[in-house]
Amino acid sequence: MGTFKIEGGHPLNGVVQPQGAKNEALQILCAVLLTDEKITISNIPDIIDVNKLIDLLKNLGVVIEKINRNSYSFQANNVNLDYLESDKFREEGKALRGSIMIVGPLLARFGKGYIPKPGGDKIGRRRLDTHFEGFINLGATFRYNREEYFYGVEAPDGLTGAYMLLDEASVTGTANIVMAAVLAKGVTTIYNAACEPYLQQLCKMLNNMGAKITGVGSNLLTIEGVDELSGCEHRILPDMIEIGSWIGLAAMTRSEITIKDVSWENLGVIPSAFRKLGITIEKVNDDIYIPAHTNGYEIKGDIDGSILTISDAPWPGLTPDLLSVILVVAAQARGEVLIHQKMFESRLFFVDKLIDMGAKIILCDPHRAIIIGHDFKSQLKATKMSSPDIRAGISLLIAALSAKGTSIIQNIDQIDRGYENIDERLRALGAKIERLD
Known part of the structure; x- marks a missing residue:
């Protein structure tokens, strides 16, 4: 130390x-898992938490090219889902709080997402219920291993849009549910959604990738699911x-x-x-x-x-x-x-x-x-x-x-x-x- x-x-x-904004970067980086096309992100902060997430994505099989100190390109065209069940992932996934937001994109695109109980600041209880209740509303099956503190959601037949009223306006919870819903069948409505600028940035990026999200900037988001998303360029606030x-x-x-x-x-x-x-x-x-x-x-x-x-x-x-x-x-x-x-x-x-x-x-x-x-x-x-x-x-x-x-x-x-x-x-x-x- x-x-x-x-x-x-x-x-x-x-x-x-x-x-660049740490809290936006953690959301945006997870969103690269939603497409097999290249995504270029600039103004990424060179800080420990963000660099840990970049390393996690690399171990997950994402092809990463460092353009300069604060700009990278990402292409998730050969994701290694076996990594999610490895001991290495159990260690790396719990090393930062932001790792929870890989679950929504993985669930939406591949039908399953796993995560060990994530770490982060020791500032009190930080519940994950909003995330997983949102996934369950979209049709996923939830399971939790209490001995290993390991969470899992699966939807082998895909997700289906739904109406949901979040029990708290969680920023990471809203981001995770939005990323899951963009590839779900039908329409998802999220009420009491977080509307921080960084969440707005995520929605704008997803729309640039071909998603159909309306209500951005408000606490009522409507997401019309699409079949696939494409690459884009994005600059972090x-x-x-x-x-x-x-x-x-x-x-x-x-x-x-x-x-x-x-x-x-x-x-x-x-x-x-x-x-x-x-x-x-x-x-x-x-x-x-x-x-x-x-x-x-x-x-x-x-x-x-x-x-x-x-x-x-x-x-x-x-x-x-x-x-x-x-x-x-x-x-x-x-x-x-x-x-x-x-x-x-x-x-x-x-x-x-x-x-x-x-x-x-x-x-x-x-x-x-x-x-x-x-x-x-x-x-x-x-x-x-x-x-x-x-x-x-x-x-x-x-x-x-x-x-x-x-x-x-x-x-x-x-x-x-x-x-x-x-x-x-x-x-x-x-x-x-x-x-x-």
Whole structure:
């Protein structure tokens, strides 16, 4: 496991280009299994989770050509289904959460799909019921080996379209069901579907491949099944979570930073959430400019004067992946805020590390924390800590960059799972950060 050594307390300055979106890439890469024709994808982030999925596809028999660092072509014209029943797949399939989304395409095209219980961040229970209930609605037979934690769905005679009301607006669940339904016989209607920009991107890509999906961008999707899909070219959006992370980093280190080509129309409420903390965010063409907050930033209370609450919600609400960043940035704000993390019951447990650094945080319960900002009247103190998951990891890194002294962050593989060459890009802005083996 690698380690970051960070000398904090230095303002940064410069321009950053956001990476391609991790959560979109995981969906898009699985969709290459739906056709035997070539698919070219650009702006793929060079991060651990995505690279693991690319390796899994390669072991599944997909022909992969690396065009440059962030562009690949994929052709699934000789898929090795025997790999799905191998011990190697049992190990590789459970190594990342995104592997669950190969099941829908495999089921649709080959009549069967298997997956070991997938891994991912340890942020609480992450149920798979929505995925498999959707497949069952389409006519698949489900089985589960409790001893090996191995899931399977089979439909040797093909899938049949159906109406379904999802029990939760799961992004990966919606993506998996959509990919299964595009090759099903008849019409599938999905109500309470997720409608995040990355899910919209998947639907647009599938339509470019010949699928017939309507209602894209809403929570009611209608899919008319087709016999086959063709190849296409697709470019992945910039990563909204990374963009939010750069915004938080700029504010808390009182740095002047420009974030290039952010795709403003796909950021939703993210800019307004940071503005509620008093952070100045300026739109310059398709860029975000954040001036140095030398006088700090002041939290804006609710209009009735009560304490501000920032909480996550399905799109177009605030993504839960940014609450950790917003929480740490609030530690140096002027005022108080309640952070309410509704989706995952273990995501806020990293705040004990911030408390050790001197942050004023009251963890009310697994889902809620009250933050009382320092207003930069005292700096956080450097410390030694370990990254528990991707988003907590980047939040601790932001805290360390703003803290007085030299901090050590261990288990940085967690950060590398979601952020491309983060130390190199920070050094380009003037940060004093070193990667240790």
